[in-house]
Amino acid sequence: MSTGTPTSTSGGSDPAHAAPGTTVLGADDIARALTRIAHEVVERNKGVDDVVLLGIPTRGLPLARRLAQRLEQVENVPAADLVGSLDVTMHRDDLAHQPTRTIGETYVPGDGIDGRVVVLVDDVLYSGRTIRAALDAISDLGRPRAVQLAVLVDRGHRELPIRADYVGKNLPTASAERVRVLLSETDGEDRVVIEGGVR
């Protein structure tokens, strides 16, 4: 759940009284989770020859890059050849309910995604609507052999029949709570925080 800068995302319907966040994953936890996911990707796909990691901006993209670095170490494939970016803004179904969003960049490494295995990477899996938009966006780019999903946190509350293939951490939450993933690339530190709600 990429939620922008801290100032604009303090959780709760009344930000002034938001509970201080509870850290549920530290930097080491995140690193271990990503390493495990990287190995699972290799194992499941019997290598990474056909794999493309598409990160969903904003925070899915650095996570995809980190996974690619790990795959590079394991499989000796240049990380840059593995990672792309998939902006899903223009495929969202809730545009009319939100202030106008800036459109992020979409790029695909190498020769596109036709016949390859696309691993979508995002920070938090929640309702599943982002992933639905992502699946639509992918179909505009080409026809992959398979699409898999890797997320750092799965917090439940799915609204669509979507599940993750690789999960860093399952995090049972109340819907009133807010899960924030902070990454050093975008936020200056690695940490996963739960805010709001009554714990």
Added chain:
Amino acid sequence: MTTYLLTGARPLGGDPTDMLIADGVVAAMGADARRGGADARTGGADVVVDAAGLVLLPGLVDLHTHLREPGREDAETVESGTRAAALGGFTAVHAMANTTPTQDTAGVVEQVWRLGRDAGWCDVHPVGAVTVGLAGERLAELSAMARSAAAVRVFSDDGKCVHDPVVMRRALEYVKAFDGVVAQHAQEPRLTEGAQMHEGVISAELGLTGWPAVAEEAIVARDVLLAEHVGSRLHVLHLSTAGSVEIVRWAKARGIDVTAEVTPHHLMLTDDLVRGYDPRFKVNPPLRTAADVEAVREGLADGTIDTVGTDHAPHAREDKDCEWGAAAFGMTGLETALSVVQATMVDTGRLTWADVARVMSTAPARIGRVAGHGRPVAVGEPANLTLVDPAARRVVVPEEQATASVNSPFAGRELPGRVVATFLRGRATVLDGAPVERGVHV
């Protein structure tokens, strides 16, 4: 006839005095005003008007009104327009010639004159067209109009310029026979083809075709020289530019028999109002710059400009409720003119109330050769009078005005002053700021 006692009124803004109005004239003033009867309060008058603090002016005279009838009764009628005039403090208006049919024959001017007489709100003096159909080509039968029941003395193609120098020369000469005056709408037509607003910084920004100041000034300059050459008198309508003021000032210094008019809107509004493309601000000549506004105020203050004429130009809603380019030129003004003059000239210290009487009554009556109006506020004079409350303030709401149209550029503005009463030959047309229907006894 109802007699009126005005108590504590200030003639031309001077010391308070009482005035008795009876038999259509100012019957008495001062202590004499109450000697008509035993009752000390009423002095025998039928109606007492408490005029304490109010300024008493000779009834205002407009040399420049568009009453639209015949032809555009959807925008204004003689009845609605003259009612608006009375509410604005006017006792006489000149109805411009650009009606349909054009006021270019004795028959049409007499029709308008009769409509005015029948309405009874103020005297209506039709303006005769200078040229047939305002086409600028052939002189209309000016003499016939002058000798008609309407007794036309002011001739104008207003809305269009008598641009052909020969036609203008002939008109200036011809009207001398009956002491007429040509009132020129100074607009060089070739320099203003497609013109939409004042040509300058704002027109360049808005992409609207410009109406350059020189198009007015060139005609004013030509006409004062023509008037000098043929020894005629000339009246310049709605002077709007600093250059025009300069030319008229020069002409007067030279002894040329020229008089000039400024409109209330050119005394107050500037071309930057066009930025919102609101057609209420579309007028001809266009709103000019702040420097021009200052120049016409100065001209009015120093006597270069003789009169304030409203150029009251009502338009049907559909002619203003559209994009700028398609909108008609013109603004209503009868019911706001005196307030605008107060705001721009009196409250700024540039004119006294006596000066206001000069520029809005005496001078226009003299130029139009209107008998019985623009007279001194004195015993024995026709009781054409206006009572103004200079301390009042009001917000202009066009829908509440008597004019049939709502195209007031002052809508929503707060203006000073309020006409409390208007008397036409001793009969109240307005009392307590409300129109008085004829035959209603107050």
Added chain:
Amino acid sequence: MRHLLSAADLDLTEAVRVLDTAAQMAATQAREIKKLPTLRGRTVVNLFFEDSTRTRISFETAAKRLSADVINFSAKGSSVSKGESLKDTALTLQAMGADAVVIRHPASGAPHTLAHGGWTRGAVVNAGDGMHQHPTQALLDAYTLRRHLVGDGGRADATGRDLAGVHVAIVGDVLHSRVARSNVQLLRTLGARVTLVAPPTLVPVGVHAWPAEVSYDLDEVLATGPDAVMMLRVQRERMSSAGGGFFPSPLEYSRGYGLDARRLAVLPDHAVVLHPGPMNRGLEISADAADSPRAVIVEQVANGVAVRMAVLYLLLAGGEPARGRDDAAGTPAAEGQERTEMRTDETRTHA
């Protein structure tokens, strides 16, 4: 951004945002599948009171690529051409549920009146009004300039960049040109320096208030090495007495202000030539210049679609921020970059 009526409506941040969004739109147009579902269910009306097939097609393509429904309403030639008809037409379109009205009108200010007359609730996009404004043309020109002069022809990332330091000469009929007015404002906002070049008859009185220099000598300006030369269309009828007699003959105009091979050769290597089209070959631009590798005129057309997609996206895609219970993105502090980073479904049902 509620409407796009004038290039002056955009501040630097907004202008750069349109260009950045256009860049992403352009990227999607390089794909095999160019259509995006973004504006599904939205209705865009092209309301053209003046013939302009190019502009209409560009807007129509942009709207369709974003899956909006498009209604083309050509008022030219029908009895619908007087003032009251704009109001009636607008009321009709409102009744039909137009989310956006793209309007081309011969009267300056007509889009402004449409947007503020209370006749329509939809967004109004000015597709050219009289001699006033043509903001999407200026945006596509700026996009094209940025791509070449800042982004090295697409080889470098120009995202987030403005046009600071760029010198653009705009040559031709400035007086009657809405393209010039929009470009002067937008290029200035983006930090570029603008020199207007025209015969004195085709420069408006009041131009001294514009943020641009004025020259009557094209050769002198070209010698200063501008980064771009934007040629404006000149209508031949302007030379006739009835048309205003603005210049004596086409030949005299071309000699003074036409871009030909000789003048083209004076330009620096990196400089580009723009023209909003349609061109009068042989009048303001010679065939050599129009077809030279420096001319980016055809690319302007393609960029026009991307820029108009961006404008429609920015005007139509967002909704009222739903306050309160289920929308963290609706926090008042969120704006610009910040709010636009908040993109997930998760936030919607969240806090």
